[in-house]
Amino acid sequence: MTLSLIDRPTPNFDERHAPPxxxxxxxxxxxxxxAALERLCDPQARxxxxxxxxxxxRVFRLAPEERRCWHAGVSHWRGxxxxxxxxxxxxxxNPGHEWGYRAFPDAQIESVVELVGQIRERWTVxxxxxLGHSDVAPARKEDPGELFPWKRxxxxxxxxxxxxxxxxxAALGPPLKPGDEGIGVVVMQSALKxxxxxxxxxxxxxxxxxxxxxxxxxxxRQANVDGIADGETRARLVGVLQLAxxxxxxxxxx
Numbered sequence: 001m002t003l004s005l006i007d008r009p010t011p012n013f014d015e016r017h018a019p020p021x022x023x024x025x026x027x028x029x030x031x032x033x034x035a036a037l038e039r040l041c042d043p044q045a046r047x048x049x050x051x052x053x054x055x056x057x058r059v060f061r062l063a064p065e066e067r068r069c070w071h072a073g074v075s076h077w078r079g080x081x082x083x084x085x086x087x088x089x090x091x092x093x094n095p096g097h098e099w100g101y102r103a104f105p106d107a108q109i110e111s112v113v114e115l116v117g118q119i120r121e122r123w124t125v126x127x128x129x130x131l132g133h134s135d136v137a138p139a140r141k142e143d144p145g146e147l148f149p150w151k152r153x154x155x156x157x158x159x160x161x162x163x164x165x166x167x168x169x170a171a172l173g174p175p176l177k178p179g180d181e182g183i184g185v186v187v188m189q190s191a192l193k194x195x196x197x198x199x200x201x202x203x204x205x206x207x208x209x210x211x212x213x214x215x216x217x218x219x220x221r222q223a224n225v226d227g228i229a230d231g232e233t234r235a236r237l238v239g240v241l242q243l244a245x246x247x248x249x250x251x252x253x254x
Contacts, residue, residue, distance in 0.1 A: 001114045008060045010041040012048035013067040020065065022087040022129040023116060024072055024136060027143040028052070029096030036093060046070060049089035051115060057107035059115055065122065075136040076198035077129070083136055088119055092144055103147050113156045120158065128196075128244040130159040131219075138197065138215035139208075146222040160247070162220070162239030164232065172231040180205040188229055188237070192216065195241050205229075 026049065028036035033054045039045050040052060040062055048069040052060040063069050071089030075082060092112060094104060104112075119125065132148065133141040154161035176184055181204050189201045192212050199212045210227040217225040220240055221233045229237075 005061045010048045010062040011043045013063040013069045016068045020088045024087045025144050026091045026133045027094040027096050033093035049091040052091045053111050054093050055105050055108050057111040077136045078196040116158045128247045134215045146218045146225045160243045164235035169231040169235045172234050175230040177228045178205050178210050
């Protein structure tokens with residue numbers, strides 16, 4: 001597939017101080033793609049992204065990848081804050097949870113997959129740093145949400161995905177849920193933090209933990225996004241974390 005980029009420059013960017021090594025995916029969360037495009041290019045709005053992908057697959061290039069766009073806001077991943085400086089932002093047209101969240105069309109996803117692949121040809125972006133806005137800002141954001149086909153993106157070679165065996169799920173026992181305390185909660189919180197989320201090990205399944213589990217589910221446990229860490233959620237967490245650790249070691253060795 002060959003992408004035909006449509007230039008629609010935004011004034012909303014500034015200088016980077018390091019090369020990007022992360023891709024953050026968003027949905028626009030507005031009623032139309034044109035409205036989103038206008039906002040991303042409005043100097044008064046002070047928001048932007050490097051690309052916008054329309055539902056019909058058209059890709060708008062808003063800013064050079066060498067510049068820092070303003071898309072992630074207050075954000076965190078694996079010890080880093082304010083991730084605009086190290087990330088490339090892709091806005092994917094979808095009305096979002098507020099305006100009638102719906103499945104992403106095939107043509108749109110095909111363009112997203114191709115765009116992510118092309119970006120990775122230009123920059124070193126590990127699979128474990130291809131994330132959603134809800135991953136890096138779980139208390140504020142839901143996008144691109146549980147309908148975004150992360151599995152399809154990973155099958156194309158971009159990002160992480162893990163599906164546990166049933167016996168692995170069963171071995172983890174009953175769900176962990178808000179209000180629970182103890183070593184099981186500590187282990188889960190530790191795994192979420194090692195993966196990248198900004199979550200502390202309190203040993204209490206508090207509101208911050210529920211929010212973080214929900215964010216994890218939006219990306220890696222999409223069939224059941226309820227903030228309760230059932231066996232499948234925890235099995236997927238362990239599997240994704242192991243894949244991320246392999247990715248990290250492989251990156252060091254190469």
